[in-house]
Amino acid sequence: MPACLNDYDFGAIAREIFSDENKRNGRSMDDILRQVIVAWNGSDKLSGAIVKFPGAPDMYDHERCAYGAGPQEGFELILPTAHTLAKAADGYIVPTSACFEPVAVPYCRELYKKSGQELFAVGMQTRALCGQDSAPVALTNETLKLFLGNAVATYGANSVLYISFGSLFFPTTTPQLIDALVNTLLNLAKPFPFVLALGGKMAALPKELIERVNSSGKGLVCDFWVEQRAVLQHPAVGWFLTHGGFNSISESLAEGVPLIIWPVAAEQPVNAAFLSSGPDPAAFELLQIRTGPQLGPSLRGGPKITGTVEDAAAEFRATFEDARGAKGATLSANAIKLAGVLRETAVGEASEEIIRLAKF
Known part of the structure; x- marks a missing residue:
């Protein structure tokens, strides 16, 4: 997921469209920003372009966009801010590991190294995997x-x-x-x-x-x-x-x-x-x-x-x-x-990543 914060500068794309009267076409800045985020391809429109995610199958740009929950109010504010933060951050802490995403984690680690950033893949952070409250949970209803x-x-x-x-x-x-x-x-x-x-x-x-x-x-x-x-x-x-x-x-x-x-x-x-x-x-x-x-x-x-x-x-x-x-x-x-494998990783690879993070 952190890679999506570096694909495109949603805010910059929306501002460029908004500044052009023909491209703006009567839309508000929020409307344009929402459409840029939905398209997620560097424009404000889905085009059928093939997009790639490390480790996941290739898909059309419209296939990776979900509409089932309706407009997600607030995303148009969160993601541009997150992009700005991502560029300025020293690194990323992600709740996954190479055992779960053997292609994406190494790919992102190398990607961020190029910009002087670190990736800490600390494993899935569920109580069952982190050793807390490992006994079965009782149903109360x-x-x-x-x-x-x-x-x-x-x-x-x-x-x-x-x-x-x-x-x-x-x-x-x-x-x-x-x-x-x-x-x-x-x-x-x-x-x-x-x-x-x-x-x-x-x-x-x-x-x-x-x-x-x-x-x-x-x-x-x-x-x-x-x-x-x-x-x-x-x-x-x-x-x-x-x-x-x-x-x-x-x-x-x-x-x-x-x-x-x-x-x-x-x-x-x-x-x-x-x-x-x-x-x-x-x-x-x-x-x-x-x-x-x-x-x-x-x-x-x-x-x-x-x-x-x-x-x-x-x-x-x-x-x-x-x-x-x-x-x-x-x-x-x-x-x-x-x-x-996830349980083994929690006390192995993921634990080592947490220690590396603590020393960072």
């Missing part, structure tokens, strides 16, 4: 505890799909696709029990849908606080459907739980592409849930992205079938293996 306990008894261990879009995001621009997700799960011939946590301020479902899920015996909508780490540690849970934010990714992989990623904002599309590719993927990436300029072909292949309810529902069904088949078993094994 009795309804959730009962649902997960019944799922283990009825369907076995690792049978539950946990769904959460984090504390900051939710697919607010495509409520019809959230409905399709829930209805697909409720109508599967082979039940895939699920817990859907409404944890963020943007997260909401119609009351009728919540009542239908909670009365079905197949799912539980939690419109109350959920201890995410406790859920991911529970023996009932085998999959995590997430927006792909780095905090959620870290918590899931620290527990060895594979992912189904529905990116909705920020760097999440890049995270989804990275984790679902390579020799040892640990995630499925959903594509038909995309909207706006993301519709159309993907550079990574597959069917044309339409964003329709019908195609999204078909992708949900196929993904859930694969998750409980041979491909899902492979992704699960990769996630468990990665959890072990």
